[in-house]
Amino acid sequence: MSPSDHAATSGRRRIAVVGLGSIGGVIAGSLDAAGRHDVTACLRRGIDRLIVERPDRTIEARPRVLTDPSQAAIHDWVLLCTKAQDTASSAPWLQRLCGPSTRVAVLQNGIGHAERLAPFVGPATVVPTIVYYNGERLAPDRVRYRRASDHDFAVSDDAGGRAFVELLEGTGMPILLSPDFKTIAWRKLLLNAVANPITALTLQRQGVFRREDMGTLVLSALEEAAAVARADGAHIGDDEASRLQAMLLTFPPDAGTSMYFDRLAGRRSEVDALTGAVVAAGERHHIATPLCRMLLTLMRAADSTPIAVKR
Numbered sequence: 001m002s003p004s005d006h007a008a009t010s011g012r013r014r015i016a017v018v019g020l021g022s023i024g025g026v027i028a029g030s031l032d033a034a035g036r037h038d039v040t041a042c043l044r045r046g047i048d049r050l051i052v053e054r055p056d057r058t059i060e061a062r063p064r065v066l067t068d069p070s071q072a073a074i075h076d077w078v079l080l081c082t083k084a085q086d087t088a089s090s091a092p093w094l095q096r097l098c099g100p101s102t103r104v105a106v107l108q109n110g111i112g113h114a115e116r117l118a119p120f121v122g123p124a125t126v127v128p129t130i131v132y133y134n135g136e137r138l139a140p141d142r143v144r145y146r147r148a149s150d151h152d153f154a155v156s157d158d159a160g161g162r163a164f165v166e167l168l169e170g171t172g173m174p175i176l177l178s179p180d181f182k183t184i185a186w187r188k189l190l191l192n193a194v195a196n197p198i199t200a201l202t203l204q205r206q207g208v209f210r211r212e213d214m215g216t217l218v219l220s221a222l223e224e225a226a227a228v229a230r231a232d233g234a235h236i237g238d239d240e241a242s243r244l245q246a247m248l249l250t251f252p253p254d255a256g257t258s259m260y261f262d263r264l265a266g267r268r269s270e271v272d273a274l275t276g277a278v279v280a281a282g283e284r285h286h287i288a289t290p291l292c293r294m295l296l297t298l299m300r301a302a303d304s305t306p307i308a309v310k311r
C-alpha cells in the first residue's frame, strides 16, 4: 500500500523523525505517545525506548527505530530534526523517505529552509517551521521538554502549515499559524545570529549580556541584522533591535545557547546557517554587516579548533 493509500484509508500517517536529539526526541516521543500516527525514529545508534520528561508528566514512547537508511521506505511525513550543518549527511535518509506526496517539515533554526532542502528531497514538499520549545537531550533515549513561549511552533498559514497543525493534534503542542512567516522567521534569526556566537565565543551563558560593555555591541549587531531583514522583506520595526536586546536581559543568566553547548562539546556550530545567513542576505541586498561578519569569522575559526585541544 502506498503512503497516500495508507493515509486515506486509516487516517494515520507514517511519520519519520530524522535526528533524535533535543528537538527530535521531544517531537518523536510526543507524536508516538499521542498514538494517532505511526512514528519511525531515524538515528545513528539504536535505542529501546524514548523517555520525554515534561513539567506535567513523563512520557515513555516506543517508536519504531531504524539505524540504516537502506531499510527506510517512503513516508507521508519526514520531520528533519538535525542541526542545519547535518542536513547534507541526512541525505541518504531523505532520499529513501521522500516520495511525491511526502511533506518534509524542517525543525531547524534559520531562514530559507525550502531552498536549503531542495537539493535533498526530490519531489517532496518542504514545510518550514520555527521551533520555540526548549529541548534538552539528557541521554540517547531521554530528553527534556520545556515550554519557552506561548507556542511550541510557528508555521505558515498555507496548505503545508495547516497539514502540520493537523499532524500534531493530540500532542498538546500549540502551533501559531502565521500569515507572515518570513517576518517571524527573521525575528528569531536576529536573536540567534547575534546572541548565540557571543555566548559561544566568550564561553559564557546568557549572563554575559548583563555586562554593561556588551550593550552597545549587541544593539549595534542587532540593528545591522534588522536592516538586512527589512531589505529582505521582513516587517521588522525600527525599535526591534532594542526590543530584542531588552528581551535578552530577561533570560535566566545561567541559560546557555545551542552554540555555546556545541562549542563546549567540540561540535561544529550552526553559525553558517544563522549569522552566515544574515551576512549572505546582506550581500544580496548590498547592506554592510561588519559586526555580523566578524562574529561569523571568529566562530568559524573557533569551530575549527575543538576546545578540548586547547586545554
Ligand SMILES: NC(=O)c1ccc[n+]([C@@H]2O[C@H](COP(=O)([O-])OP(=O)(O)OC[C@H]3O[C@@H](n4cnc5c(N)ncnc54)[C@H](OP(=O)(O)O)[C@@H]3O)[C@@H](O)[C@H]2O)c1
Residues within 6 Å of the ligand: 018, 019, 020, 021, 022, 023, 024, 042, 043, 044, 045, 081, 082, 083, 084, 086, 089, 090, 091, 093, 107, 108, 109, 131, 132, 133, 134, 135, 136, 137, 258, 270
Ligand atoms: N534545543 C533547542 O531547545 C532548540 C530550540 C529551537 C530550535 N532548535 C533548533 O533545532 C535544530 C535541532 O537542534 P537540537 O538542539 O535538537 O540538536 P541536537 O540535540 O544536537 O540533535 C541533533 C540530532 O541530529 C542527529 N543527527 C545528525 N546527523 C544525523 C544523520 N546524518 N542521521 C541521523 N541523525 C543525525 C544527531 O545524532 P548523533 O547523536 O548521532 O550525533 C543528534 O541526535 C537546530 O537547528 C537548532 O538550532 C533547537
